């Protein structure tokens with residue numbers, strides 16, 4: 001394992017933003033991290049601290065050079081840990097590509113992750129924001145994870161309850177504010193994640209886009225591979241491929257409002273897309289709100305709003321002149337202002353802004 005200085009981060013973030021890391025270490029194993037933590041480089045504050053953990057860089061906006069030691073987690077490996085008559089327990093290294101892992105589980109005959117096919121990023125980043133799509137969230141299939149504490153070097157494991165999952169949220173996104181609050185942002189490196197895929201497998205087909213596919217094809221009882229193919233097709237049609245157009249997936253979270261607020265908005269905008277939640281609140285489609293404000297396909301500087309999905313901000317520059325993180329955030333703020341002025345709702349960005 002090597003610590004490199006002044007490393008270009010453009011190939012390491014899916015937005016394709018040009019920025020440099022003061023130092024970067026590629027971790028191929030837990031031992032690499034232990035070796036790094038025992039080295040002189042780790043104890044030289046000017047070089048080594050703060051530390052930033054990088055997964056697939058698919059949920060990240062870089063607004064400048066990263067004055068930190070970036071830990072790029074490249075720990076690989078996928079294995080079936082256990083199969084019982086109740087389900088499959090599967091483990092993957094944090095550095096595994098998420099979609100590659102989903103595909104592999106299906107090839108092994110272990111269904112359950114198909115609705116989350118083609119989400120960009122790594123396995124290690126998947127619990128951080130509790131990724132989700134087409135009716136399934138990571139927390140529905142999560143078993144446990146292994147991590148290493150960056151302060152003590154100790155390895156530890158967390159189950160689902162300890163991860164504090166919420167909508168696009170977990171303990172890994174929170175910084176502790178006092179001694180009673182629990183947050184692991186910047187404190188832990190996730191090394192391995194385990195998933196529990198229950199038997200018998202049950203398809204999750206409640207999402208409108210999947211219902212449409214069933215209508216179109218006449219297939220009423222799709223198997224997991226069929227759902228996987230549909231999800232891949234839906235995502236390809238709606239979402240930009242980061243290998244072609246730089247982006248960080250959904251840029252804002254879908255906001256929740258009270259039924260009264262929602263009724264207010266419906267009175268003015270009857271078409272607002274909204275879903276009632278189990279706790280009585282109402283979730284609104286942020287993409288619809290942004291679209292309604294006329295942002296779809298608009299560009300500011302080298303940053304733009306994707307023409308097929310207003311929730312996704314994209315890099316309108318090219319490899320030599322990419323958008324900057326500042327341009328992305330200026331556009332994001334302009335969108336927030338217009339959604340607030342029209343609907344009284346504050347949109348919250350989903351990616352990590354550095």
Ligand code: EPU
Pocket residue numbers: 132133134135238239248249250251252253254273285286287288291296308309310311350
């Ligand atoms: N809509 C518009 N205009 C737009 C975009 C959306 O009218 O420009 C409407 C759609 O017609 C639809 C509704 O808004 O009725 C919701 O859109 P969609 O089904 O595309 O889903 P989303 O709420 O925009 C969420 C996740 C996605 C995930 C999809 C599918 C968040 C922030 N985003 O998007 O996750 O793939 O559902 O489950 O929750 C991501 O997190 O990066 C991501 C892509």
